[in-house]
Amino acid sequence: MSLRDRILSDLKDAMRTKDSTRVSTLRLIQAAIKDRDIAARAEDRCEGCDLPEIQAILQKLLKQREESAETYENAGRLDLAERERAEAEIVSSYLPEPMKxxxxxxxxxxxxxxxxxxxxxxxxxxxxxxxxxxxxxxxxxxxxxxxxxxxxxxx
Missing domain, CATH: 1.10.10.410 (Arc Repressor Mutant, subunit A)
Incomplete structure (x- = not known):
């Protein structure tokens, strides 16, 4: 199963279980991938973005979530920081094991x-x-x- 298929399958499962945080995060991931697919087609790559590009997108999303969580924490908004960390955890589950x-x-x-x-x-x-x-x-x-x-x- 490709990474795209896994994300789609997990999105459907999250919708069935009504896990709103997971649904919104997976939709965000799909939107970022589709955006990159459109850019790839503009570059005459009809197949869209490949696995390394998807992994780069996921890394960027993960970094954004971690930075946002830190910003919210510094501003005293622990509820929002907690949500960002939960989203970061979901995004990181689609990345390979990070290097030590x-x-x-x-x-x-x-x-x-x-x-x-x-x-x-x-x-x-x-x-x-x-x-x-x-x-x-x-x-x-x-x-x-x-x-x-x-x-x-x-x-």
Missing amino acids: PAEIAEAAQTVVSELDAGGLKDMGRCMAALKERYTGRMDFAKAGKEVKTLLQGQA
Whole structure:
């Protein structure tokens, strides 16, 4: 079962059980994917967006939910922060297991050595390679810090 099919199936189940938070979150995910499909068709990719693009969409939605929850918490709106965290949990259930910090460090080291990166000027190439290989699993903010540290050590 593809990720799209799983989301649709889960949406139907949530509608049957009247789980309003799950229904609204899954509809939000579907809307974001459909929006990206429309953009892909405009680029002459009739099949729509592929799995890595869907995973990138989910990561973006997850990050938005986490940032919103933090903002609400700082503003003293714990009810809204709790709702955002519940939505983040639903979104994260469709992403693969996130990489641990040690795995991120190892992947960064591998990419830096494979690309024979020699300094900060190669940061973009390294990050592009990581995004190509680990979309949906890696926290690229942490990976960027790791790559930068490695490249600064070589400069």
